[in-house]
Amino acid sequence: MTASNDIDALAAMLLVRELESALSAREDCGFQLLSSGQEAVAVGVAAALLAQDQLLCSGRSIAPALARGLDPGRVMAELIGRASGPCLGRGGRGHLSQPSAGFFGAHAVVAGNLSIAAGVALALQARLDRSIAVCLFGDGACGAGALHETMNIAALWQLPLLLVCDNNLYSVSTPRAAALAPQRLSDLAAPFGIKACTVDGMDVRSVRGAAVALTDHVRSGGGPAFLECVSRRFASHSTSARETRGQQELAADRELDPITRLEKALLLEGALSTQTALGLREQVRARVTAACAFAEASPLPVPDEAFADVG
Amino acid sequence: MTASNDIDALAAMLLVRELESALSAREDCGFQLLSSGQEAVAVGVAAALLAQDQLLCSGRSIAPALARGLDPGRVMAELIGRASGPCLGRGGRGHLSQPSAGFFGAHAVVAGNLSIAAGVALALQARLDRSIAVCLFGDGACGAGALHETMNIAALWQLPLLLVCDNNLYSVSTPRAAALAPQRLSDLAAPFGIKACTVDGMDVRSVRGAAVALTDHVRSGGGPAFLECVSRRFASHSTSARETRGQQELAADRELDPITRLEKALLLEGALSTQTALGLREQVRARVTAACAFAEASPLPVPDEAFADVG
Amino acid sequence: MSADPGRTRRVFFREAICRAVGETLDAEPNAIVMGQDVGAFGGSYKEFYGLFERFGPARVRDTPVAEAAMVGLGVGAAAAGLRTLVSITYMDFVLLALDPLVNYAAKARFKTGGQIRVPMVVKLTAGAKGQGVAHSQSLESWLVSVPGLRVVAPSNVADAYGLMRSALQADGPVVYVDHKRLFPTSGALDDSVHEVPFGLAAVCRPGRHASIVTHSYMVCVALAACDQLAVSGIDCEVIDLRSLAPLDLATVCTSVSKTGALLTLEEGQVVCGIGAEIACQVQARLGPVRVMRLGAVPAPVSSNPVLEAATLPNAARVADAVRRLLMEG
């Protein structure tokens, strides 16, 4: 991977972080599920995707949507319930979607998007253009039977499906170890003969490297693959949820910040100057300011839309 | 294991075979799911159980019920819908049950009994008398998410649960290989750290040996275990279902008959004389005749019972 | 069956379904069928017989026993460009698949602001025929209450064909409910290609004294009851709803305004059932009319023939209900 890829990745991660902090400063948008800390997973995976691919994800969908290239203004609009969101403000948090941009979208039922993604993969398989479906889900989803049913069928039918577990070690308050028996979550793929690996989800280069290898495998007809990325979420489960982790744990997590990590590496490697780094942050901040302005200028949907598109 | 165990096993398998052939000769009992060919699995597993254990199974439940020691007359009565069945003729085929005899029972929803069995195991665990729950299910159930969810929780909570997959290589018409990606179905247990093995389900000694080893493991607090028994069903899926397998396959299957196989071995080993073997068959036939007579003498339920025990 | 417009043949219920599905697979290269034993086996009731041979394993797909994923895949595939038919043998097992059906498929178009549509048919076999507590339920009323789902339930060969044709052309999810006791029936089907539109009930038997409003196999039961009642001079009209969502209230109301008496009949539970909905809607439009609801007794449906028979509506009970309804008036 080249340095320009790295700088794109850095910019993408910064965009997520910045947009989310603008979002959490608002009080008019209900609770939100933030990706802060976990940016490297969505960004690293998205870097391996082509335009014709489709990305699906869980309710924690801000990083995936932005990483897939959705317009930050429209994403912001959707999150604060405005009509210029891609879902016209109806989907909102947890249901972001823009299939035309390769983002089939979020679904807020834990594990609910897994079999849907396999169905999307089935449709893409019929197309023969080597496009693939990718489904991002949390460690929590690994306790659900949907994963098993989906892996079995995907393996049997050799579907072009990459399953990406963004394992942030918690499902709300429940530590992954208290909810899931397997040693590594990627071990779950083994019985089905599904190619799998586990990487450091706080290192965008590792994520991207593994995603490229596995998407290549999937794209070339090798059948489904499974990627586990071990990450850390910096905020509580949602902006309205109680934090249960201690200060020490949170501080240790922050040490792993994927943004600082990549930035430091690039500075060290001479691929980035302090100047450029600051400029990048400035640009991102400007984009987010513009996005917020765009979103706020957008009207709320009219009440009659409650009845629209039901049929 | 001693020869007397073997002769008990032979008698138990003969009882299933004989009762099922009496049953399939009847025309008044709707379709039935027969265990013929698969007797060694239920009989071998039941041989490892203690009185306080609970056995649960799929709709293919005649062998499990009889192997667990239910009275053949009452089993027959239940199957032909008579009031002296353990479920008063209400459960019928697919829902045989007699918890007081350690047979928590059948449930005709594929994979439906797995989490129920884990719940029974949870209740038994609280008892501290080392009793265990055992759930028999078909290969078909291995495609269902219920297996995954159940294995994960059973492993996490170290439940005293033995999962036994009676893999007869088909789900109705669908060959196991067309429905299930794993090489061996017992491989499904590995990610959860669940002890597992696969044995020849046409050899009652192998089944029993493995069942004893695994029930010991479970009973002594080692957590759940998984036993796959590869078997053959001699009849079509149900007495009303079309047969899809060719004559050749069926003939080859019959060569593996677990009853003939054990009988031959015992004769060869001198543990059984031709005389005793014939006597055994005679006894079993007499039991089945008596069972049928008992069942037929029993009345049908009265229509008002349709409302009983609903609350 | 090769087409020969104008010609009418006697076909079994399953053949009507099979023809509609086959025609769709023929006409739409992106249409697929998925289900347990729908392939070489041809379906539990042979309702897909021959399709596997005609269209191959990529388009007529045997699935594992995994109802949740079957529907989930059907939804995802439909949303991404395939037209899918997912077959679930018994309606009881749709309980395993309600999350993708209700939480995703029914809401996808709305929640994405119209970006995603789910042209999927889920075929379910309802009703009791000796298969016991977990294989005998009729749960149409649940599905009818879900905004975004359409629900149809044919009672005869022509509608089985025509409603399946329509279902396979819809741009949103459709639940197609057939019935175990309809598979042995046969009826006339002409060779023309034709749809039965959604939202149009049929008057199967005209009559003067009371309207029996029903669907699926209970139409047969209602017609048998009418024969019994006719002997004692009671002349009932039978309305076959055919489509439960959308509901054809107009046809029902026309009938009830004429007869002045409404018996709703369903095989499922009466509580919060289809009959309750119809009774309310009819009275909201027509004002008070004589109404009675008939359905299964509030108990599980045993496979035991004595108990199963005691649980479900039959011709005698329907006739009795009509007599009581008319006496009340």
Add this chain to the structure above:
Amino acid sequence: MSADPGRTRRVFFREAICRAVGETLDAEPNAIVMGQDVGAFGGSYKEFYGLFERFGPARVRDTPVAEAAMVGLGVGAAAAGLRTLVSITYMDFVLLALDPLVNYAAKARFKTGGQIRVPMVVKLTAGAKGQGVAHSQSLESWLVSVPGLRVVAPSNVADAYGLMRSALQADGPVVYVDHKRLFPTSGALDDSVHEVPFGLAAVCRPGRHASIVTHSYMVCVALAACDQLAVSGIDCEVIDLRSLAPLDLATVCTSVSKTGALLTLEEGQVVCGIGAEIACQVQARLGPVRVMRLGAVPAPVSSNPVLEAATLPNAARVADAVRRLLMEG
């Protein structure tokens, strides 16, 4: 809370639930609680707060996100001798667990000839409060139609406590429905240990002109509507059903015979809803009365505040419905 009979305190809704559950765990060593984040976290709404510390991880069990197995385990454990409470955060997710609940638990006692009972409570949080299409549904009507299930839905602190006490003493499966918008409410609860029996509705507000029959959070909405109506001299009676199965038809009918007008009100869908059932039962007993049904509009419930508000009944809509109902008469 240590008991002090006679003393009355103001407590939050969640505390009422927690007290009832805690008392049961205290009194019955074989009672357990299972659910996502019910342990140290104390439940999504803190409705199990402190129980983990008091009773330990073997009796207050955090589960994985696996609703089907959670209920399945609850059923099996209950059937084999434990008393289980399974908590599912949102009612929408019970769609994942209907197979063990409906196909097994509701039928176990019947199908085993009385050998097996399932003393299990499944607690579900219904209703909309800004959480979007898959976290806002009210599906009580489905569960009410299942023979073998009891369904209760408190609207206030005292009933939250008393119905949970009763639910945890029942010998068969009970679905306990609470509501997101009730958790912030508080009310008076006295220190005595007392049950609210199933099948007994409450008259929350006496009135002369119309009867509003409702349950759960909609009771609060109905009461607010009554305040608005009172200003224009319309005096409504509000019946809180409390228990949906069994249903207290007598109390409803007493009210409707007095007022002569019935408005059914629910947050879920009107089609095949609780209101349809009540309207039918009331009229079957009392003959024609003025009836109107109010519930959610037939559309998914968005998290968007404008759309959510447009979808659900509120005090103004209830008041408006009552006015229309009375005008019609």
